[in-house]
């Protein structure tokens with residue numbers, strides 16, 4: 001399907017290298033080859049020398065981003081969903097190489113937060129006149145995240161969702177309703193208090209993705225982590241919580257507690273299940289430290 005690596009040559013020497021790291025399996029219904037042709041035809045050839053590199057396996061995007069940073073390639077565009085974006089971005093923390101995003105996933109959280117359009121033609125237009133900005137990177141223990149990470153119901157749903165064939169917002173909502181019935185609140189120590197929580201989410205950005213704003217007053221470059229703790233809620237409150245998630249008012253809900261800080265600590269049960277940027281992960285510990293490295297990632301906007 002792909003030519004492994006190819007370049008668009010030109011006689012101009014002042015062009016800047018831009019790598020496109022493509023997850024060929026992202027966005028199941030997307031036509032990757034058509035998007036590559038668009039890049040070939042519409043990316044400003046006076047400004048950029050583009051290299052398209054399909055990933056060969058999970059984790060390959062991180063290796064490629066490390067290589068780009070080592071070679072001082074100024075730009076690398078993650079073409080895929082939030083998983084590919086996270087894998088690419090984590091290798092660029094504290095480096096000069098700037099991250100661009102061609103969003104192909106179902107949530108596209110970081111892309112939406114950075115104002116990246118969802119249509120490939122528009123993304124290319126934007127890349128052609130991109131400026132660079134610096135954003136914060138956050139960590140759950142040593143695992144980087146750029147949008148949100150958390151424990152409880154969201155992590156549980158991310159885990160169920162990761163095993164589904166179908167993607168997209170509708171499938172996510174379906175998983176949410178399905179799992180709500182049997183879900184047991186999570187016992188944890190947080191900020192010196194014992195809790196039974198529905199979920200605790202730490203936000204570098206405001207949203208999970210899909211414009212679902214769980215930490216709606218977070219700012220991605222302020223050096224602080226926003227936290228929304230949701231207390232257990234009855235089923236009849238679910239529609240109002242979902243509405244609040246999308247109209248950016250969840251922090252005003254009677255079921256929410258909101259915090260802001262540069263570091264948080266949480267102790268839950270052994271083998272704590274977390275999600276980071278929507279990817280589920282079962283840890284071999286019961287303790288979390290959530291921290292931030294201010295303005296440590298360059299992004300194309």
Ligand SMILES: Nc1ncnc2c1ncn2[C@@H]1O[C@H](COP(=O)(O)OP(=O)(O)OP(=O)(O)O)[C@@H](O)[C@H]1O
Pocket residue numbers: 023024025026027028055056057058059060079080081082083084085087104105106107108167168278279
């Ligand atoms: N060549 C590859 N083969 C198998 N897995 C890959 C490959 N390249 C990337 N991956 C893995 O695929 C996972 C999912 O990719 P990504 O999030 O980009 O797409 P998606 O699942 O379509 O998006 P979303 O989760 O938003 O629906 C990533 O975590 C990544 O590790």
